[in-house]
Amino acid sequence: MLDVELIRKDFPILNRLINNKPLIYLDNGASAQKPGVVIEAITNSYSQEYANVHRGLYHLSNLATEKYESVRGIVAKFLNAPNAKQIVLNSGTTEGLNSIAYGWAMPRLEPGDEIILSIMEHHANIVPWHFLREKQGVILKWIDLEEDGSFDEQRLIDAISPKTKLIAITHLSNVLGTKVDVKRICQYARKKGVPVVVDGSQAAAHMPVDVQDIGCDFYAVTGHKLYGPTGSGALYISQDRMREMKPFMGGGDMIKEVHKDLITYNEPPMIMEAGTPGIVQTIGLGVALEYLLEVGMSNVASHETDLTKYANQELSKLNWLNIQGNSPDKAGIFSFTIEGAGHPHDISTVLDKKGVCVRAGHHCAQPLMEHLGVSATCRASVGLYNTKAEIDSLVDALKLCHELFA
Helix, strand or coil: CCCHHHHHCCCHHHHCEECCEECEECECCCCCCCCHHHHHHHHHHHHHCCCCCCCCCCHHHHHHHHHHHHHHHHHHHHHCCCCHHHEEEECCHHHHHHHHHHHHHCCCCCCCCEEEEECCCCHHHCHHHHHHHHHHCCEEEEECCCCCCCCCHHHHHHHCCCCEEEEEEECECCCCCCECCHHHHHHHHHHHCCCEEEECCCHHHCCCCCHHHHCCCEEEEEHHHHCCCCCCEEEEECHHHHHHCCCCCCCHHHEEEECCCCEEECCCCHHHCCCCCCHHHHHHHHHHHHHHHHHCHHHHHHHHHHHHHHHHHHHCCCCCEEEECCCCCCCCEEEEEECCCCCHHHHHHHHHHCCEECEEECCCCHHHHHHHCCCCEEEEECCCCCCHHHHHHHHHHHHHHHHHHC
8 A cells, every 4th residue: 555645755846835835746647756766866876976888897887887787677677578688778758669660660661551540649659650651651540539538449459451560559548548458459469460569658657567468569668757867768679579670770889890881780679779878867767667666556556546536526526627538447647628718728827826737738649639629638647646635726726717717
């Protein structure tokens, strides 16, 4: 069981005031706050242990390399990957998804081949596939949602054809909180020989993830949503797909030898890691994941499920609040608009005056916004340190918005 009051003590920023009000941070879907152990690890890395990694023969470089490389094993443990060599370290999910597009899909897909997407994908899991549409004539096939915002996996399964060469699907919608049964999709896709890319950027912060159980070919995560630093992330790649990967960028550790008329590439996963990496960011990510492993992702999920039920109960009492997406098992992500003249940007500004931090806009999901018939929403998203009292404060602040904009 998660002791939320004890957890909150680990996050220094939660002690501050915003507009003379206690900070109520409900923008975890965009980026999570950092526990003290992560902040301390970053500070210590820069002040006591910084050096470039790999190929250095002196103490500081060896120390930095050891700490940096240990993060592969931590990520593998966090995702239950079979082997640390199946983990590519990168700057986040966006880089991970682009590396799949350039390093795996572009060398293989031909005009007329299909990539299946859901309408609720984040732009980071849309734009790379549009590159293939523009450059190689690949067809993007879209799967819509049910009326309540839930996702029927059978619709996607039924859409698989002989021309389907890839499925790219979110594990958890960053707008609706809708969960996708990616394991079911992967089981069927495997029978058809279709690789599956799972965008785990949202899901990995809210529930236990087991890539072996899911059976996906790729699983991308981003560090800053996992209570780690920005500019950090990782990509799990199955052994079969890892053998097929081509370099995404050139230079740095992805190369073994360079001659005037010949180059030889490094072994996986290094072949996918060009240039000087985000050393300190990645070390910070490792500390963040160790923190989550100690707390227990099942405990995080249980706490957030309880909080989500309470938020659903309280927000549903506001009959002038329009919530987008009400799937039965949704996660703690609430996108909403208010009846009346209040634009989401105005609502967010008023909430900020009460110390409540929410996101406003299209949330990098414009196809979904078009599907919902709105240009923007406000979004409140919970994390492991949020409380029912903070949900009450959100509700009170929304009531003020309703009075102002009705």
